[in-house]
Amino acid sequence: MSNRPAPITTAEREARIARLREGLSGIGADAILLGSTMSLTYFTGITWHPSERLMGALVTRDGLTYIAPGFEVSRLETMPRLDGDIAAWEEHESPTELVGRIVGNDKRLALDAGLPYGIYAALAPVFSPERLVNGGPLIASLRAIKSSAEIALIQYAMDATLEVHKRVHAMIEPGVRASEVISFIKDGHRELRNSGTTFAICSFGTATALPHGVDYDQTYQEGDIILIDTGTIVDGYQSDMTRTYVKAEPEAEFARIWHLERAAQQAIFEAAKPGVAAEELDHVARRLFEAEGLGPDYRLPGLPHRAGHGLGMDTHEEPYIVRGNRAPLLPGMCFSNEPMLVIPGRYGVRLEDIIHMEDDGPAWFTHPGKSPTEPFA
Template sequence: MTGTSGHGSAPLTADAPPGPLTPFTVDDYRARMRRAARAAAEAGLDGLLVAPGPDLVWLTGYRPPETERLTLLVLRDGEDPVLVVPALEAPDAEEAPGGPALDLRDWADGTDPYDTAVPLLGRRGRFGVSDNTWALHLLGLQGRLPGTAYVGLSEALPMLRAVKDAAELERMAAAGAAADRAYDEIRRVRFAGRRETEVAADLADLLRRFGHSQVDFTIVASGPNGANPHHEADDRVIADGDMVVLDFGGLKDGYGSDTSRTVHVGEPDAGEREVHDLVRAAQEAGFRAVRPGAACQDVDRAARAVITDAGYGDRFVHRTGHGIGVTTHEPPYMVEGEERPLVPGMCFSVEPGVYLPGRFGVRIEDIVTVTEDGGRRLNLTPRDIAIVH
């Protein structure tokens, strides 16, 4: 299937699986760490402290087990990056893609890991801390260094991972194409007479078949369950005449997919088509608002205006979009009050919806990236209402 990738950009083809992706190099990781340390200094921070999680993977390529043992990357502008690591895990850290760029400081079981970490921080200072740092470790540092202060990384540097380079965009496009293939296949399965959980399991299997290493969510919300935007698939049996919201995604090659389409079991009635067409028009309006220099809230405003003008404003109950990258939800957010400008390379969802309690819901979602002259969709499956059986 070939579709128009976006306004102001060339067509993007999603029929064939992409070829091999170029691996990230140690120089790529070294550049990311330098950029992060420089951004921290410009934000008035004395450094960054990064625990196991998506930030550490993005910065170093290292994905250690997330346990009670302290692993901490310390980044300070003008200094070499230091990774405090349990001695038993040091060999894996050395072999990570960014390992050669790291000064490893290991500590042994039975010793105090903060004896290794504390000298790297100094007695005073204000540090950015990755959001998923264990409270155990943050409290440990605070106890040893009462003169230090800490701020969450998403608050201090919300755009650190937001702008993707060419290699990252290649991975985002591949993840989007894989999710599209899963949607093309799920429309062929039987819906009527099966439980939501069964269709959700099919979706998860399809995502894995098409290259996802991690499935984060498979929402299958049929009939009145569709009026709950984050409904978890349950034992409800899907029936003829149901509208069904499908929202699914995860990680492929370390980067996220997330797409939503709404299908109908059998032919929809005129009222159902009207609501679906309204959401499709709102999604198109949100996409058309994507351009460099526009504010994030402009995307939300454009999509929301279409739904509000049609009299359904109180039934669009969530933001229009969220950023995506090495996690499926991250800054920036397409929501009223977010005045941050769009920049080429940003990737985020555009996903308006209408939810009618007791009846049904409709949501249509694409991942979009900002280009030099507009936006490009990374999901290319049809956005009209699909009939399933």
């Protein structure tokens, strides 16, 4: 756990709130309500388990007010957070009416896209639907651009996951069960970063053709194709990395598909320039595969899903590397590069590394693998 980056500072969170306020005019809103979502953590530092009770933060043009159940106020007061007023509501009271009184008559309220529908349904009679605005795109655009502090935390998490992958590669032997590998991954992340494993997929043989694996335990047999996909979280920031490989001499056709996958990864990396539309990276991979007789589109054998997703406080967030997303790539964006190839009933090859955009182009958090039998650079 040496060289652990500093956590996000109060000053950085205050700057985030300032940018959020600046964006309200652009979406025609006077305030924005954050629910018990990762965006609440992003802007205020509070992590709160969501429930049927509204706990969140109301950001107006000149204020920050936490909306909290009355019996939870004492807990809220103990939590590290940005300074702000606390508006409590009791169990028999309506928290959405409280929000309405603070925002004021004839004002428009933007909503965190992560708020449950039940909160929207309770707000609609208070504000009327035409006074409720989708705040999701504004929040996503702000969260998509990572600061140097955020990138350092992601790198720290990615370094741990890379080391865990290397340890997994060394420990897999005939007879080991997928459940044992997953336990090993969890222990590794805990040892290296004192952090939990956010997800872990271990697939052997034909199960690798299912992008998210199978629901039953598998046993590794000598010569099986291996797919490992996992990540951890450090101070709220995620890692995500996938390797597919064999521990014996690969069959010629598997080796060909592996190298096609790696070539598509590289083509995406080289196309990732500032200003390029996110969807172009997906197009680049599909064009390469179609030239080799795979696809087209989402047809199999081929690439059955988007070529990547944003990474930050959520494992999947903006920018999504998918057809139709014409948003330009910008410095500070972080996203996965994983144009998986699936050969139905036989195997799948997913190589996933994360890119972060710099002023002059892309950079890797972890470098791609070398070959079907050498999964690390």
